[in-house]
Amino acid sequence: MAKNEKKEKKFEDYFKIVKHKLPYWDELPEIDLYMDQVVALMEKYLSFHKVDEDTKIITNSMINNYVKLGIMPAPVKKRYSREHIAYLIIICTLKQSLPISDIKDLIELRVKRSSIEETLNFFSDLYDSVFNTVIAIGKKFSLKNATDDELFSDTALFMAIGSSGSKYIASQICDLNKKNKE
Numbered sequence: 001m002a003k004n005e006k007k008e009k010k011f012e013d014y015f016k017i018v019k020h021k022l023p024y025w026d027e028l029p030e031i032d033l034y035m036d037q038v039v040a041l042m043e044k045y046l047s048f049h050k051v052d053e054d055t056k057i058i059t060n061s062m063i064n065n066y067v068k069l070g071i072m073p074a075p076v077k078k079r080y081s082r083e084h085i086a087y088l089i090i091i092c093t094l095k096q097s098l099p100i101s102d103i104k105d106l107i108e109l110r111v112k113r114s115s116i117e118e119t120l121n122f123f124s125d126l127y128d129s130v131f132n133t134v135i136a137i138g139k140k141f142s143l144k145n146a147t148d149d150e151l152f153s154d155t156a157l158f159m160a161i162g163s164s165g166s167k168y169i170a171s172q173i174c175d176l177n178k179k180n181k182e
Contacts, residue, residue, distance in 0.1 A: 008139075020048040020131075022089055022124040025082065025117040032079035035060050041085065046092050058092055066091060071104045086120040093127065097167045102174040109177070134162060 023045055033041065042058045049057055066072045072087035087107065094103045110119045138158045 022093065022127050024124050025086065025120050028082040028085050028120075030082065032076070032081050033085075034079060035063065035075075038063065038080045038085065038088070042088055042092060045089060049092070049096060058088065063088065066100075069100065069104065071100065071107065083116050086116050089120065090123050093123075097163070098170060098174065102171070105174065105177060105181075134159070138162075 029041070039058055039060065043056075046057045049055075066087070067074050071091060072084060075084065090107060091100075091103055094106070098106075107119070110122070114122070138155050141154070141158050
């Protein structure tokens with residue numbers, strides 16, 4: 001096996017492990033859930049965001065705050081529906097890179113154009129597409145420029161720079177949206 005093929009196999013093997021996807025509307029529970037069940041479900045759906053085992057993706061307090069801030073609807077008789085879970089998936093994913101106020105604005109804009117069901121499905125498709133595109137570009141860059149020993153460190157550097165640039169651009173667009181709203 002050629003040296004470049006070995007690097008490519010190493011890269012492929014590693015990223016098979018880290019691949020993940022967000023659920024679609026039809027994959028969400030059809031029955032309403034209590035707070036503790038929602039927290040457990042979100043931990044399952046979004047465990048790939050965990051830095052370590054002690055990291056909490058979501059807590060009861062966070063959910064209560066999202067309701068108080070008007071980012072998501074209030075529960076009905078202390079029960080959370082598919083709609084609530086869809087909001088939480090989007091919020092918890094985006095809070096990795098955007099302030100809560102921007103997340104609220106983006107969700108509101110999207111839900112005005114369609115339903116929360118369509119918004120979640122669009123979001124899950126977009127997430128999957130972006131994730132796979134970034135992995136492909138990172139792989140191409142790293143295989144071209146890195147030695148075996150540098151492969152993952154160069155990939156991490158590429159991903160961190162891409163994340164930083166994407167976060168900056170997203171915040172600029174959110175600011176533009178706010179100015180256009182006024």
